Every structure is written in C-alpha cells, then in structure tokens.
Amino acid sequence: xxxxxLTIEALGPAIGARVGGVSLADGVDDxxxxxxxxxxxxxxxLFFEGQPIGPQAQRALAARFGDLHIHPVYPQxxxxxxxxxxxxxxxxxxDNDNWHTDVTFLAAPAMGAILSAQxxxxxxxxxxxxxxxxxxxxxxxxxxxxLAGLNAEHDFLKSFPAHRFARTxxxxxxxxxxRSDHPPRLHPVVRTHPVSGRQGLFVNEGFTTxxxxxxxxxxxxxxxxxxxxxxxxxxxVRWRWKLGDVAFWDNRLTQHYATADYLxxxxxxxxATIVGxxxxxxPD
Numbered sequence: 001x002x003x004x005x006l007t008i009e010a011l012g013p014a015i016g017a018r019v020g021g022v023s024l025a026d027g028v029d030d031x032x033x034x035x036x037x038x039x040x041x042x043x044x045x046l047f048f049e050g051q052p053i054g055p056q057a058q059r060a061l062a063a064r065f066g067d068l069h070i071h072p073v074y075p076q077x078x079x080x081x082x083x084x085x086x087x088x089x090x091x092x093x094x095d096n097d098n099w100h101t102d103v104t105f106l107a108a109p110a111m112g113a114i115l116s117a118q119x120x121x122x123x124x125x126x127x128x129x130x131x132x133x134x135x136x137x138x139x140x141x142x143x144x145x146x147l148a149g150l151n152a153e154h155d156f157l158k159s160f161p162a163h164r165f166a167r168t169x170x171x172x173x174x175x176x177x178x179r180s181d182h183p184p185r186l187h188p189v190v191r192t193h194p195v196s197g198r199q200g201l202f203v204n205e206g207f208t209t210x211x212x213x214x215x216x217x218x219x220x221x222x223x224x225x226x227x228x229x230x231x232x233x234x235x236x237v238r239w240r241w242k243l244g245d246v247a248f249w250d251n252r253l254t255q256h257y258a259t260a261d262y263l264x265x266x267x268x269x270x271x272a273t274i275v276g277x278x279x280x281x282x283p284d
Contacts, residue, residue, distance in 0.1 A: 016237030090264030100206025
C-alpha cells in the first residue's frame, strides 16, 4: 500500500474522519504515516473499521508516530507494557466515563493515542471525542480575552484516587510511586497546537482542578462553564464501536468520553499512548 491508496471521509465539520485504504496490522510506510498525520491535524480523530490488531502490532504501529508512554497504574498487555488494557465490567466499572484528555498530569502530556476494540458488549460502549479548537473558536471575544494566558492545575489524584487504584498491597505500592512521581502540573488554559499553531481549550474534567490566577470560587465557576461548553454536541463526534475498529486521535487539543451504558456486560479496549511535548500558549 502507499499514500495514494488512502481514503479519508470527514464525519462532521468540527471533528472526526473515517479512513480506508490501509492495513494497520501490516504497519504504515512513510507516505501513509505523513498522510495520516496530516489528516489528524485536520480532523483530530481518525477511525479505521474492521482492523483487528494484536498488542505487539499495535505497539509497532503507534511507535511510527513517536515514543510510547508506559502508564503508571493501568494494567498492561502481557509482555507489552506500552499497551494499556482497559477491561471493564460489573466487577471493574469504568473510570473514564467523563470528559478527559489523556495523561495531562504529565509535564509533557501525550501527543496522541491509538485505541483498539478487543471485546465489545452487545450494545453501548460508544466513545465520543470533542474538539478543543472548535470550543475555543465558539467562545465570545470577552471570554477569549479573559482566558488567554491563564494557567490551570492538572492533578493525577483527580482521576486516580487511592480507593480505586490502591486496593491491594501491590496496587498500593504502584499507586504511591505514581503519586510521588506525578505531582500536580500547570498547563495553559488555552494551548497553542505545536504543529498547526491553532489555539484551543486545554482543560478537562478528568484532571483539571483549578485555574491558579483566579480565586477558588471564580475558578470553580469558570471551569464548570468551560467543561459544559467543551462538551456541546456541535464540537463532538460519536463512534459506535465494532470489533476490530481502531481510533487514532490527537490528544493535544481534544477530549474524549467513554460511555458506561453497557454494564454488567464486559468491554475490553487496548490503548497505546504516544509521548507528546510541553504545552504552551503563543498569542496569535
């Protein structure tokens, strides 16, 4: 396969595209990689239908786009630590049924992630993505003026509390180390995309705790508004998974939400997380 075989179908004006003409399990050549990165910049999240892929092949695919992150607390595929196993059911309810951007508790949050559907419930379990760029551009000028240059705290503990992730002695040791290694981090409320140069909102319900330049009451009010605003349907795309589907998203200016409407059934997803860079804000 080569770059010319790719087909890219936009799913909406703000975010999302369906991609064909490539076999992910076989890897991607340089032309395909460059074309996928260009599509990612434009559409923010790409969907590939009917592309079953094992942990080793998924790791190799993700590594074509950068170094890979090893998550400090999530379980890993046997022998492939770069692949997170998200295995949720009645006995292990999901913890990602909120709007979040992956690993923003890091000094350099992820550039992107590749998610593969391994086992699906009979119904439900969709994932939604939202564009922080579209959300930012829809704000009024006074809001944009106020937010530009502000900084928000992102805290590992908000999404990974001890009562959920330190229930056994082994988990507690791992969780304590993760907490020590990942103190709260400050990132700009408005982030400049390092490749496209576009601006977008960079706060999320999963990890953002406060805007440091505001009082506690002001911060809470502003974050409530931004969380609600960023989830408006106009800025989102919803994917109904089929076995073997793969999603590849730009984590730098998107959020996503995994619906938890399938319990007590089981859902298993594999995720590879691509290392990113330190967020910054550069005025237009």
